[in-house]
Amino acid sequence: MLSVSNIFKSFNYKTILNDISFSLSQGDTVALMGKNGVGKSTLLRIIAKISTPDKGDIYFQDNNILKSKSSTRQGIYYCGHAPGLYPSLTAEENLHYFSLFHKCNPSSTLIQTTLKEYELSDALNKPVKFYSQGMMQRLKLAFIEIINWKLLLIDEPFNGLDISGNDFVQQKISSWQNGERVILFVDHNLERAVDISSRILLMDKGKIAVDEKSTENGLFDKITRLMR
Amino acid sequence: MLSVLIKKELFVELRNKEVVFSMLAFGTSVLLIFSFSFNGNPKTMHEIAPGLFWTLVLLSSSLGLHRMFGLEKDLDAFSSIIASPIDRSIIFLSKWISGFIFLSLTELLIVIPFFLFLGLSKPMSILPGLGIVMIGNLGIIAVGVLISGLGMRARMSAVLLPVLLFPLLTPLLISCVKSTAGWFHDNPFEFYQIWVMIMITYVVIFGLAGFTLFDQITEE
Numbered sequence: 001m002l003s004v005s006n007i008f009k010s011f012n013y014k015t016i017l018n019d020i021s022f023s024l025s026q027g028d029t030v031a032l033m034g035k036n037g038v039g040k041s042t043l044l045r046i047i048a049k050i051s052t053p054d055k056g057d058i059y060f061q062d063n064n065i066l067k068s069k070s071s072t073r074q075g076i077y078y079c080g081h082a083p084g085l086y087p088s089l090t091a092e093e094n095l096h097y098f099s100l101f102h103k104c105n106p107s108s109t110l111i112q113t114t115l116k117e118y119e120l121s122d123a124l125n126k127p128v129k130f131y132s133q134g135m136m137q138r139l140k141l142a143f144i145e146i147i148n149w150k151l152l153l154i155d156e157p158f159n160g161l162d163i164s165g166n167d168f169v170q171q172k173i174s175s176w177q178n179g180e181r182v183i184l185f186v187d188h189n190l191e192r193a194v195d196i197s198s199r200i201l202l203m204d205k206g207k208i209a210v211d212e213k214s215t216e217n218g219l220f221d222k223i224t225r226l227m228r
Numbered sequence: 229m230l231s232v233l234i235k236k237e238l239f240v241e242l243r244n245k246e247v248v249f250s251m252l253a254f255g256t257s258v259l260l261i262f263s264f265s266f267n268g269n270p271k272t273m274h275e276i277a278p279g280l281f282w283t284l285v286l287l288s289s290s291l292g293l294h295r296m297f298g299l300e301k302d303l304d305a306f307s308s309i310i311a312s313p314i315d316r317s318i319i320f321l322s323k324w325i326s327g328f329i330f331l332s333l334t335e336l337l338i339v340i341p342f343f344l345f346l347g348l349s350k351p352m353s354i355l356p357g358l359g360i361v362m363i364g365n366l367g368i369i370a371v372g373v374l375i376s377g378l379g380m381r382a383r384m385s386a387v388l389l390p391v392l393l394f395p396l397l398t399p400l401l402i403s404c405v406k407s408t409a410g411w412f413h414d415n416p417f418e419f420y421q422i423w424v425m426i427m428i429t430y431v432v433i434f435g436l437a438g439f440t441l442f443d444q445i446t447e448e
Contacts (some may be wrong), residue, residue: 050310051447070313070315070316075313076311076313082303084303084304084308085308086240086299087302088243089243093239097232097236098312099306099317101229101232101308102312128243129303
């Protein structure tokens with residue numbers, strides 16, 4: 001479904017991504033790991049076409065998304081570090097507009113049910129600028145329920161969540177995977193990543209240093225050694 | 229999709245009231261300063277009024293343009309939009325059209341005080357003036373959206389905007405002032421037609437540049 005080939009990216013003459021290549025197939029839930037500043041978020045932003053690589057190609061459903069029309073990116077949903085919301089709009093209004101941008105038109109009932117499930121119904125009519133970090137994180141995740149996607153790029157989904165929030169998101173990631181979708185998420189917690197994902201990609205020195213199934217023997221030690 | 233994006237821009241502005249209000253408040257303050265500073269005879273006022281009007285529009289619009297993009301920078305809504313499957317040329321068009329609406333609305337509210345405070349007499353025909361102002365607005369916003377998009381990722385975007393915007397707008401503003409002066413003096417259209425043509429050319433060039441380059445401009 002997604003093929004990333006020979007991606008190079010530099011910032012201020014410093015190479016961040018140095019010939020990154022990998023492929024993801026339907027049903028993959030992949031954890032992208034690596035030390036801080038190794039380029040995980042940059043890679044996600046390049047796949048989402050927010051950032052441009054210096055070199056390389058990205059194919060999503062056989063279309064080179066870096067060179068073809070924006071409609072070929074239909075089905076890719078990027079959930080970044082930042083909330084990515086309009087501060088003065090309410091949760092429902094934000095959901096409404098961003099769903100339309102992704103060519104979905106959810107009913108008001110669906111939006112309200114989803115917000116209730118994410119424990120945001122009390123703040124339904126509040127502009128999101130008044131939300132706490134945890135509430136914004138939950139709202140970002142609520143978008144994933146509403147928007148139709150095939151490839152989900154999610155940057156540190158557990159950031160800013162308490163223990164119950166962590167468990168909730170962990171369950172959600174498992175429930176989002178229906179065997180036909182691809183989830184690529186960034187995480188720093190190895191135990192959790194192994195639990196949720198089917199495959200682990202570890203970035204080191206701008207390259208993919210480890211690309212193995214989560215069930216692989218000795219994976220834990222290998223990753224711990226490289227992450228230190 | 230264009231209509232959805234424009235609707236969103238108008239809705240966000242309706243909720244915030246930041247773009248139009250900041251332009252209006254700033255424009256009114258500048259207008260008051262002008263009216264107290266240039267307390268000359270009506271003939272002199274009539275001569276300098278076109279220049280004053282476009283100075284007022286330029287300063288107010290730079291403030292509005294900064295807010296238009298600033299609202300999307302606060303929680304990085306801009307990244308969410310450009311990550312959506314929407315042509316970025318359509319995003320440019322929506323910003324251009326909504327910016328044009330905001331600027332025209334501000335001018336509509338400021339034009340009567342402008343004539344009153346500066347003691348100006350109304351030109352015989354309103355239509356040519358309206359046309360000149362609309363073309364001028366389109367040009368200012370086209371360049372403004374292009375520059376704001378460029379400065380979106382820059383740390384000092386508030387500084388970058390006027391530094392790049394003002395020199396780029398100089399040819400357009402000269403044409404705006406010259407054609408407005410022609411209209412103010414009730415000259416026949418043929419007298420200032422060339423300036424209007426330059427304005428239209430400017431709008432077409434920068435409109436097309438924004439439409440085709442916004443994709444590259446907005447990427448990191």
